[in-house]
Amino acid sequence: xxxxxxxxxxxxxxxxxxxxxxxxxxxxxxxxxxxxxxxxxxxxxxxxxxxxxxxxxxxxxxxxxxxxxxxxxxxxxxxxxxxxxxxxxxxxxxxxxxxxxxxxxxxxxxxxxxxxxxxxxxxxxxxxxxxxxxxxxxxxxxxxxxxxxxxxxxxxxxxxxxxxxxxxxxxxxxxxxxxxxxxxxxxxxxxxxxxxxxxxxxxxxxxxxxxxxxxxxxxxxxxxxxxxxxxxxxxxxxxxxxxxxxxxxxxxxxxxxxxxxxxxxxxxxxxxxxxxxxxxxxxxxxxxxxxxxx
Amino acid sequence: xxxxxxxxxxxxxxxxxxxxxxxxxxxxxxxxxxxxxxxxxxxxxxxxxxxxxxxxxxxxxxxxxxxxxxxxxxxxxxxxxxxxxxxxxxxxxxxxxxxxxxxxxxxxxxxxxxxxxxxxxxxxxxxxxxxxxxxxxxxxxxxxxxxxxxxxxxxxxxxxxxxxxxxxxxxxxx
Numbered sequence: 350x351x352x353x354x355x356x357x358x359x360x361x362x363x364x365x366x367x368x369x370x371x372x373x374x375x376x377x378x379x380x381x382x383x384x385x386x387x388x389x390x391x392x393x394x395x396x397x398x399x400x401x402x403x404x405x406x407x408x409x410x411x412x413x414x415x416x417x418x419x420x421x422x423x424x425x426x427x428x429x430x431x432x433x434x435x436x437x438x439x440x441x442x443x444x445x446x447x448x449x450x451x452x453x454x455x456x457x458x459x460x461x462x463x464x465x466x467x468x469x470x471x472x473x474x475x476x477x478x479x480x481x482x483x484x485x486x487x488x489x490x491x492x493x494x495x496x497x498x499x500x501x502x503x504x505x506x507x508x509x510x511x512x513x514x515x516x517x518x519x520x521x522x523x524x525x526x527x528x529x530x531x532x533x534x535x536x537x538x539x540x541x542x543x544x545x546x547x548x549x550x551x552x553x554x555x556x557x558x559x560x561x562x563x564x565x566x567x568x569x570x571x572x573x574x575x576x577x578x579x580x581x582x583x584x585x586x587x588x589x590x591x592x593x594x595x596x597x598x599x600x601x602x603x604x605x606x607x608x609x610x611x612x613x614x615x616x617x618x619x620x621x622x623x624x625x626x627x628x629x630x631x632x633x634x635x636x637x638x639x640x641x642x643x
Numbered sequence: 644x645x646x647x648x649x650x651x652x653x654x655x656x657x658x659x660x661x662x663x664x665x666x667x668x669x670x671x672x673x674x675x676x677x678x679x680x681x682x683x684x685x686x687x688x689x690x691x692x693x694x695x696x697x698x699x700x701x702x703x704x705x706x707x708x709x710x711x712x713x714x715x716x717x718x719x720x721x722x723x724x725x726x727x728x729x730x731x732x733x734x735x736x737x738x739x740x741x742x743x744x745x746x747x748x749x750x751x752x753x754x755x756x757x758x759x760x761x762x763x764x765x766x767x768x769x770x771x772x773x774x775x776x777x778x779x780x781x782x783x784x785x786x787x788x789x790x791x792x793x794x795x796x797x798x799x800x801x802x803x804x805x806x807x808x809x810x811x812x813x814x815x816x817x
Contacts, residue, residue: 360692360726367722371715379714386708393660469663470670474775475762476711506711516711521766541766545673545778552768612671 384509391512394480398468460580460619462496463487467614468512474543477503477517481616484509492578494619499607500584501525501572502616515616518585519549519606526575527553527585529560535573538585538604548608553588556600562588570604580619647690647807648697654798655682655702658790663709665786675779676786679706680751683721684791685798687728688737688746689809699725712758720757724750744791748784755780 448454465481472478483489485508495502495515503523507514516523521541528535534557542550553570562568567587574581584607591602662678669676682702686695703718710717728746736742759776763769802809 357730360729364719364722364726368719371719382704383708383714386704390705390709393656394663397660397664470667471663471675471709472666472670472673473675474772474779475759475765478711522711542768542771543673543775544771545775547673549673611673 387507387509391484391509394468395482395511398466398482402466459622461622462617463489463620464615464617465513467616470611470613472517472519472543472549472611475521477520477540477543477549478506479503479515479517479613479616481513481515481618482511483618484511484513486511487618488620489513489618490620493621494579494583495616496583496619497609497613497616499609499613500586501579502610502613504578505618513618515618517549517610519543519551519610525579525585526573527570528573529588530569530571532560533573535575536570538570540606542603549606549611551586551604551606553591553602553604554594554599556588556591556602558593558598558600560588560591560600562591562602564589567605645694645697646805647802648694648701650801650805650807651686651690651694651698651798652701652705654794654801655686655698656705658682658794659702659705659709661790662786669782673775674782677751677755677779677783678787678790679717679721679754680724680747680749681787681791681794682706683724683728683750683754684743684747685795687725688732688743689799692725692729695725695729696722712762716758716761717754720754724754740792740795743795744788747787747791751783751787752780755783 463483465483465487467479468482469480470478471480479495479502481495489505489508491505491508493505495504501518503515503517503520505513506516517540518525518538519540521539523540525538526535527538536556537554538551539554540549540551542552544550560568567589570585570588572579572581572583572585586604586606588602589605591600594601658678658681662676665676683699686698686702690698699721700718703715703721706717706721707714728750735746755776766772799809
């Protein structure tokens with residue numbers, strides 16, 4: 350009976366040996382394999398995204414002219430509003446430059462914003478990621494912050510030739526230094542609670558005891574600028590629940606993220622214009638209308 | 644029979660594409676479908692052990708490249724499932740679609756649990772995740788039951804059209 354049993358165990362022994370050998374395979378080989386398979390997947394994802402855009406185009410073609418005229422009017426209103434904001438923005442930028450010159454302050458590094466379409470959303474319980482349709486061809490760097498109309502989306506974790514992977518702030522592995530709007534004390538934010546059929550949530554730690562928040566009176570959490578990845582003042586979410594922590598010195602709580610985050614289809618990647626200076630300072634500013642470079 | 648491995652790998656890549664598209668559309672409900680078990684079932688039940696290993700090796704790498712798990716985790720889990728199924732398959736009616744579906748569902752659930760166990764440390768509140776995991780498992784089960792018969796028929800027809808004949812081993816007790 351023994352040889353028969355050994356014969357049955359042979360595939361498992363082989364698998365165990367292969368597994369052990371795999372553990373000692375150099376990381377470079379593994380990274381090369383991963384990158385190769387990733388690049389094979391990229392055209393498939395880009396094609397499906399392009400087909401989706403084509404479907405949207407043909408569905409929009411079925412709309413009546415009156416509807417399009419109405420949409421055009423609304424867009425014209427929006428454009429007028431944005432143009433006014435742009436003038437205000439330019440005047441504020443000029444004032445900042447004047448003050449910097451007057452006080453001899455070091456100038457903050459700037460970003461160019463690179464708009465990108467979302468190719469694939471992958472929101473599991475253990476990771477929350479987006480694949481966007483821009484990569485090395487648009488000089489997207491690893492670690493670049495990604496934003497959308499509702500605030501922070503996440504940061505770029507992988508860059509391929511034509512696509513990039515963005516890890517969302519709702520992903521359990523993401524930690525960001527935040528602060529309350531109008532407050533400078535740092536608060537630790539971590540993503541992680543992603544219940545089914547509901548918006549993503551995060552958790553906050555090290556919240557000072559004098560801060561109160563509940564669903565009726567939530568507190569807005571923004572990026573603090575510490576760490577040097579995210580510019581300060583970007584919206585992270587609303588603190589909706591706070592309770593005293595185990596040590597009694599700080600509070601912990603829940604953060605409701607923007608509900609539009611889980612259906613986002615267009616994002617903007619903030620690419621540092623001067624990589625070296627962005628690493629040296631930790632309070633960068635954003636230039637939203639800088640032209641994109643290929 | 645290298646052609647069989649390659650064809651089944653391509654069919655599995657198609658299944659992965661379907662899965663990723665489905666996940667893209669159901670993401671606003673915070674749900675995820677995983678169909679790795681369906682990829683394992685046909686390769687393990689219908690191909691020879693060596694062809695199945697080759698096909699699942701490539702399929703595992705394909706899944707690994709798209710997910711932030713330790714590279715090789717899917718390969719290991721798929722090959723482990725393949726090894727176990729290869730030992731048991733002579734005792735089951737492996738040509739039957741219903742049996743294939745049953746195997747796919749069991750493997751799928753097992754792989755999902757194994758991946759969850761491997762990534763448990765990443766979540767700040769892992770115990771609060773179980774309703775989400777149950778919901779994901781249920782929706783994956785529904786997807787496999789709906790897509791499974793088509794996937795098996797597609798893979799079988801793909802092999803037939805390419806001139807690969809599937810070996811039908813004599814089997815023992817069901």
